[in-house]
Amino acid sequence: MEKPFEKPVENVTPITPEAGELKPDNEFFGIKVEGDEGFLKRTQEALKMLAQLPEFLQIKPHIGLIRRAERSGMRAYDKIPTYEVADPTSSHSAIWYASTIAHDGFHSILYHQGKERSKGREPDADLWTGTQAEKQCLEFQLKVLEQLTTEKYLLDYAREYMKDPKYQGGNRSREDYQKRNW
Numbered sequence: 001m002e003k004p005f006e007k008p009v010e011n012v013t014p015i016t017p018e019a020g021e022l023k024p025d026n027e028f029f030g031i032k033v034e035g036d037e038g039f040l041k042r043t044q045e046a047l048k049m050l051a052q053l054p055e056f057l058q059i060k061p062h063i064g065l066i067r068r069a070e071r072s073g074m075r076a077y078d079k080i081p082t083y084e085v086a087d088p089t090s091s092h093s094a095i096w097y098a099s100t101i102a103h104d105g106f107h108s109i110l111y112h113q114g115k116e117r118s119k120g121r122e123p124d125a126d127l128w129t130g131t132q133a134e135k136q137c138l139e140f141q142l143k144v145l146e147q148l149t150t151e152k153y154l155l156d157y158a159r160e161y162m163k164d165p166k167y168q169g170g171n172r173s174r175e176d177y178q179k180r181n182w
Contacts, residue, residue, distance in 0.1 A: 026040060028043065028044050028047045028048075029047050029056075029060065030060060031047065031060070031063055031064065031066055032064065032065045033065070033067070034065065034066075034067040035067065035085075035090075042090050042091065042094065042097060043090065043097075045094040045097075046090075046094045046095075046098040046101060047098070047101070049094055049095060049098040049148055050098040050101055050102060050144070053144060053147055053148075055102055055140065055143065055147075056102075058109065059101070059105025059106060059108070059109060060105075062076070062081050062108035062111075063081055063082075063101070063105045063108060064080035064081050064082065065078075065081070065082040065083070066082070066083045066085060066101065067082055067083070067084050067085070068085060068086075068087075068090065069084035069085060069086055070086060071084070072084060072085050072088075072089045072100070072104070073104070074104035074105075074107040074108055074111075076107055076110075077111065077122070081108045081111075083101060083104045083105070085097075093154070095145070095151070095154065096145075096154055098144065098148060099142075099144045099145045099148065099158070100141070102140055102141055102144040103137045103138065103140065103141035103144075106137040106140040106141070107129065107133065107137055108128075110127060110133050110136065111123060111128040114127040114128055131165050134165035135162065135165050138158060138161055138165060139162070141158055142155070142158045142159065142162070145158055
């Protein structure tokens with residue numbers, strides 16, 4: 001079975017260095033960013049790293065907004081797919097932050113593929129947030145990390161999560177989401 005992240009990317013505008021410069025509306029590489037000045041700078045740095053990789057072209061159509069928030073998570077179902085990012089995630093190393101953008105962007109890919117397959121209906125939550133989906137997102141994140149760094153502790157950290165992808169709670173309820181500290 002072909003993995004979603006191994007599919008060829010089509011109809012995506014190539015990334016140019018100018019795309020990473022701050023636009024008046026706080027847009028980097030075609031993704032709008034909302035937050036304070038420090039958050040904007042950290043996000044720009046992470047996006048500059050990520051934009052160098054072919055995986056960025058895969059997730060870019062599925063993230064329209066990155067916004068500073070109390071906790072991190074992907075709102076793939078929003079009209080503009082939004083990655084909400086808490087300070088512990090955005091304040092980590094730029095490499096780790098870039099990999100989390102890829103990870104949550106992959107959740108959005110899975111969501112939109114599921115919605116397309118169900119002819120516009122909401123896809124089953126397990127399809128894009130379940131244990132198997134989390135494994136796929138972690139594989140994609142690790143693939144990105146391996147291209148950005150050789151730092152063993154970051155690579156091992158991602159691999160450790162892959163052993164138990166239910167680390168974020170069992171039923172993905174609002175209560176589980178409220179418990180997040182990242």
